[in-house]
Amino acid sequence: MIVAILVILVTLGSVAFHMWSPWWWSEIASNWVGMDDTIILTFWITGAVFVAIGLFMAYCIWKYKYNKDKRADYEPENSKLEWALTIITTIGVIALLAPGLIVWKNFVTVPKGAYEIEVVGQQWYWMYRLPGKDGVLGTTDIKNINDDNPFGLNTDDPHSVDDILIDADDLHILKDQTLKLNLRALDVLHDFYVPQFRAKMDMVPGMITYYWFTPIKTGTFEILCAEYCGTGHYSMLGYVIVDEEEDYNEWLSEQMTFEETLASNGKSDLIKIALNKKNDL
Amino acid sequence: MAADSYDDVAKNKDSIPSLEVPPQDLYHAKSWWTKYIFCQDAKVIGIQYALTAVAIGMVGLVSSWLMRMQIAFPGVIPMEAGAYYQLVTMHGMIMVVYLLTALFLGGFGNFLIPLMVGARDMVFPYVNMVSFWVFFLAVIILAASYFVPGGPTGAGWTLYPPQAITSGTPGGDGLGIVLMLVSLAVFVIGFTMGGLNYVITILQARTRGMTLMRLPLTVWGIFTATVLALFAFPALFVAGIMMTLDNMLGTSFFMPAIVEFGERLTYDGGSPILFQHLFWFFGHPEVYIVALPAFGIVSDLISVHARKNIFGYRMMVWAIVVIGALSFIVWAHHMYVAGMNPWFGFFFATTTLIIAVPTAIKVYNWVLTLWRGNIKLTIPMLFAIAFIITFVNGGLTGLFLGNVAVDVPLSDTYFVVAHFHMVMGIAPVLVILGSIYHWFPLITGRFLNERLGRIHFWVTFIGSYSIYFPMHYLGFMGVTRRYFEVFEGDNFTYSIIGINQFITVAALITGAVQFLFFYNIIVSSKFGKKAGKNPWKACSLEWQTPDVPPTHGNFGKDLPVVYRWAYDYSVPGADKDYITQDTPPSAVANAKAEQT
Numbered sequence: 055m056i057v058a059i060l061v062i063l064v065t066l067g068s069v070a071f072h073m074w075s076p077w078w079w080s081e082i083a084s085n086w087v088g089m090d091d092t093i094i095l096t097f098w099i100t101g102a103v104f105v106a107i108g109l110f111m112a113y114c115i116w117k118y119k120y121n122k123d124k125r126a127d128y129e130p131e132n133s134k135l136e137w138a139l140t141i142i143t144t145i146g147v148i149a150l151l152a153p154g155l156i157v158w159k160n161f162v163t164v165p166k167g168a169y170e171i172e173v174v175g176q177q178w179y180w181m182y183r184l185p186g187k188d189g190v191l192g193t194t195d196i197k198n199i200n201d202d203n204p205f206g207l208n209t210d211d212p213h214s215v216d217d218i219l220i221d222a223d224d225l226h227i228l229k230d231q232t233l234k235l236n237l238r239a240l241d242v243l244h245d246f247y248v249p250q251f252r253a254k255m256d257m258v259p260g261m262i263t264y265y266w267f268t269p270i271k272t273g274t275f276e277i278l279c280a281e282y283c284g285t286g287h288y289s290m291l292g293y294v295i296v297d298e299e300e301d302y303n304e305w306l307s308e309q310m311t312f313e314e315t316l317a318s319n320g321k322s323d324l325i326k327i328a329l330n331k332k333n334d335l
Numbered sequence: 336m337a338a339d340s341y342d343d344v345a346k347n348k349d350s351i352p353s354l355e356v357p358p359q360d361l362y363h364a365k366s367w368w369t370k371y372i373f374c375q376d377a378k379v380i381g382i383q384y385a386l387t388a389v390a391i392g393m394v395g396l397v398s399s400w401l402m403r404m405q406i407a408f409p410g411v412i413p414m415e416a417g418a419y420y421q422l423v424t425m426h427g428m429i430m431v432v433y434l435l436t437a438l439f440l441g442g443f444g445n446f447l448i449p450l451m452v453g454a455r456d457m458v459f460p461y462v463n464m465v466s467f468w469v470f471f472l473a474v475i476i477l478a479a480s481y482f483v484p485g486g487p488t489g490a491g492w493t494l495y496p497p498q499a500i501t502s503g504t505p506g507g508d509g510l511g512i513v514l515m516l517v518s519l520a521v522f523v524i525g526f527t528m529g530g531l532n533y534v535i536t537i538l539q540a541r542t543r544g545m546t547l548m549r550l551p552l553t554v555w556g557i558f559t560a561t562v563l564a565l566f567a568f569p570a571l572f573v574a575g576i577m578m579t580l581d582n583m584l585g586t587s588f589f590m591p592a593i594v595e596f597g598e599r600l601t602y603d604g605g606s607p608i609l610f611q612h613l614f615w616f617f618g619h620p621e622v623y624i625v626a627l628p629a630f631g632i633v634s635d636l637i638s639v640h641a642r643k644n645i646f647g648y649r650m651m652v653w654a655i656v657v658i659g660a661l662s663f664i665v666w667a668h669h670m671y672v673a674g675m676n677p678w679f680g681f682f683f684a685t686t687t688l689i690i691a692v693p694t695a696i697k698v699y700n701w702v703l704t705l706w707r708g709n710i711k712l713t714i715p716m717l718f719a720i721a722f723i724i725t726f727v728n729g730g731l732t733g734l735f736l737g738n739v740a741v742d743v744p745l746s747d748t749y750f751v752v753a754h755f756h757m758v759m760g761i762a763p764v765l766v767i768l769g770s771i772y773h774w775f776p777l778i779t780g781r782f783l784n785e786r787l788g789r790i791h792f793w794v795t796f797i798g799s800y801s802i803y804f805p806m807h808y809l810g811f812m813g814v815t816r817r818y819f820e821v822f823e824g825d826n827f828t829y830s831i832i833g834i835n836q837f838i839t840v841a842a843l844i845t846g847a848v849q850f851l852f853f854y855n856i857i858v859s860s861k862f863g864k865k866a867g868k869n870p871w872k873a874c875s876l877e878w879q880t881p882d883v884p885p886t887h888g889n890f891g892k893d894l895p896v897v898y899r900w901a902y903d904y905s906v907p908g909a910d911k912d913y914i915t916q917d918t919p920p921s922a923v924a925n926a927k928a929e930q931t
């Protein structure tokens with residue numbers, strides 16, 4: 055009796071906790087509403103299974119408690135019942151998987167015309183790069199990295215010179231502008247994750263990974279590194295600020311290009327080849 | 336065989352196939368050393384495995400206390416970030432490999448396999464003995480890493496390069512990571528010796544009449560898990576060797592060109608993702624290496640204590656085998672956001688959700704075994720019920736993480752921590768605890784104390800559920816895992832300080848009550864109530880030995896002969912509510928057993 059009641063309490067208590075939990079996702083600030091919807095759907099289906107199994111078990115414990123004058127039923131198999139359950143389960147699984155895969159299809163298909171920017175992770179801070187006036191990110195190579203060239207831009211690539219370099223933990227982006235984030239790590243794995251955008255992807259040294267999203271709300275959102283990257287992992291934070299056009303442009307006008315950064319250090323000659331090529335373009 | 340035609344067999348119900356395997360010569364211990372230390376009796380080896388695993392498991396448990404203190408009450412136990420990461424890493428690795436794998440396969444496997452299949456011992460007793468000592472060496476090497484300069488590795492139990500072997504990670508540029516990799520390699524060697532033994536014993540040394548489809552599910556679970564381990568561990572082994580080469584000789588299997596803290600390292604061209612593939616090709620089956628023995632054992636606990644045959648035995652066997660096979664083609668669900676080609680997501684999400692079907696069948700059949708049973712709420716049964724709830728919970732959250740698009744927001748958050756602790760931490764541990772209460776009378780001839788046992792059960796079950804159930808919701812909110820300081824994220828919907836303190840208190844209590852359990856074991860093994868022969872009235876062979884506890888060679892002069900499956904409970908027409916596996920049909924002439 056007590057055991058049956060406790061099993062019911064655990065089952066229904068879990069449901070109650072779910073309904074009244076103040077810990078819940080913060081309001082979504084990107085286009086990935088489909089992820090939230092799939093999670094809610096998954097909650098309904100799995101929740102129903104959880105409650106059904108819990109309550110049924112409680113019923114069995116209460117109803118079929120040991121009695122030395124009774125015998126258990128003897129029924130080694132019941133293939134009808136087993137097949138029925140198998141089929142229902144399969145249907146449930148398909149109901150979960152199908153919407154999930156549709157969302158995933160969207161996630162891996164970057165829309166044409168997405169604005170490409172770069173996020174760089176290294177122990178234990180973030181850097182960002184925007185393509186600048188020409189709209190194209192210059193190519194990079196890890197071998198080029200030094201104090202003057204923290205991103206490792208190829209100094210003979212004409213697309214590099216106008217790239218805007220943001221050597222700080224905070225990034226501003228424009229509301230409603232679809233972004234493709236090109237993710238790069240210089241040392242170990244990191245992961246650029248903003249809970250309100252829902253999306254995340256590891257950054258892997260030696261390759262460029264990516265994901266895309268569209269911010270749909272202005273505001274300041276915290277970046278958390280989501281892939282363990284050594285002792286400072288927990289402190290690898292930053293902010294993404296989603297702006298309206300005016301604020302965004304103001305912020306943008308304060309940032310320096312690669313060319314300007316080098317000039318301010320008196321190192322313009324480093325990119326002479328690229329500048330020449332650029333004039334030929 | 337030639338003499339008995341099938342007709343003869345059918346006519347004479349007691350007829351059994353003739354002996355195929357020659358009787359085994361056992362090594363009889365000649366001294367204290369060969370009796371207790373370098374012992375070749377699988378039962379003693381099983382106990383040795385179990386004690387060693389639990390001993391190092393205590394290090395894992397205390398590590399989890401320290402982590403929880405840091406998360407909820409930072410500063411009470413002063414600790415630096417590096418130390419926290421060392422705790423996380425050692426905790427995870429110890430729990431998964433050195434505690435659960437060693438305990439289920441080395442401990443339960445050794446103790447139960449020969450007894451349950453009706454063999455005198457493992458087929459290679461000497462190799463079996465060596466297997467334990469190699470495992471012991473692996474544990475010593477692991478423990479040694481606490482004492483080297485820089486301490487043990489803090490790379491996370493997944494040991495992902497480049498971080499695992501670079502200077503930003505504790506132990507990454509010292510001996511910590513080296514000892515971890517060496518210890519794992521030694522573990523794999525030791526395990527292979529034991530594993531081949533378990534598999535061959537089950538295939539070759541079953542007693543007469545013990546067909547594969549008469550094996551208790553415990554044996555099926557351990558058997559399939561061992562086969563998985565024999566295929567999976569080599570991937571870990573080679574990954575460990577390759578990483579050691581990268582680390583010691585400067586090869587670049589897993590190391591691309593990188594700049595760490597402004598310094599260009601000499602590596603070039605390797606792939607960190609290659610390591611992840613190798614790791615999870617081992618790591619995912621590893622989940623089932625822990626889960627399948629638990630599935631098998633819990634089936635037997637439920638059946639014995641509900642006095643009812645396991646529902647759908649054949650389906651249960653098939654489910655174990657199918658889950659085992661599928662577990663080799665789902666590994667990349669741990670890598671949905673790792674940067675691999677995103678199109679893999681479709682394949683791995685599909686295979687992963689397919690596994691849910693045989694897994695659900697297992698759950699249904701456990702519950703349907705209770706249905707119309709005659710349920711004794713003994714302590715093993717309580718643990719079995721708690722296992723079902725916990726496992727269902729953890730299994731269902733697996734449907735979130737396996738469904739690739741849903742995994743994107745949840746990956747690397749506390750949702751994952753909650754999920755895997757439910758499904759492969761707490762659930763198997765509940766089975767282990769339940770089965771210790773179940774088989775303790777066989778090992779020592781005495782019962783564990785009932786009152787202490789019930790306290791232990793309720794605190795452990797409610798405690799561990801309270802630790803992990805709320806944790807899912809922190810994950811929803813976006814609280815990332817492996818954070819030394821869990822801070823108040825600016826955008827979290829609600830403070831996480833209070834709930835973290837609650838979880839920590841629950842963890843401390845849950846951990847502490849395990850010491851009550853150890854006390855119970857020590858005291859009861861001397862003063863517990865005498866159990867006598869077959870106290871639970873079970874059908875399987877391990878309870879039918881002439882001596883309790885069983886002696887070396889297990890079955891006295893003659894090996895038992897098996898006439899039926901392990902689940903003839905409450906057979907209509909039989910006088911008793913169970914018919915042991917070695918009862919010939921002529922002895923229970925009225926019983927209307929359908930399946931044998």
Ligand code: HEM
Pocket residue numbers: 399400402403423424426427428430431435490491492493752756759760761764802816817818842845846
């Ligand atoms: C009282 C019991 C336990 C408590 C309180 C506990 C607590 C914790 C905590 C606090 C973490 C760190 C989470 C993070 O920051 O990512 C962790 C990680 C982990 N635990 Fe446990 N744990 C317990 C039992 C177990 C068991 C039985 C297993 C066996 C499977 C296990 C396996 C792991 C693994 C694999 C990790 C991940 C380690 C990593 O991130 O590298 N734990 N545990």
Ligand SMILES: [Cu+2]
Pocket residue numbers: 243244245279280281282283284286287288290
């Ligand atoms: Cu990180």
Ligand SMILES: [Cu+2]
Pocket residue numbers: 618619622665666668669
């Ligand atoms: Cu997995």
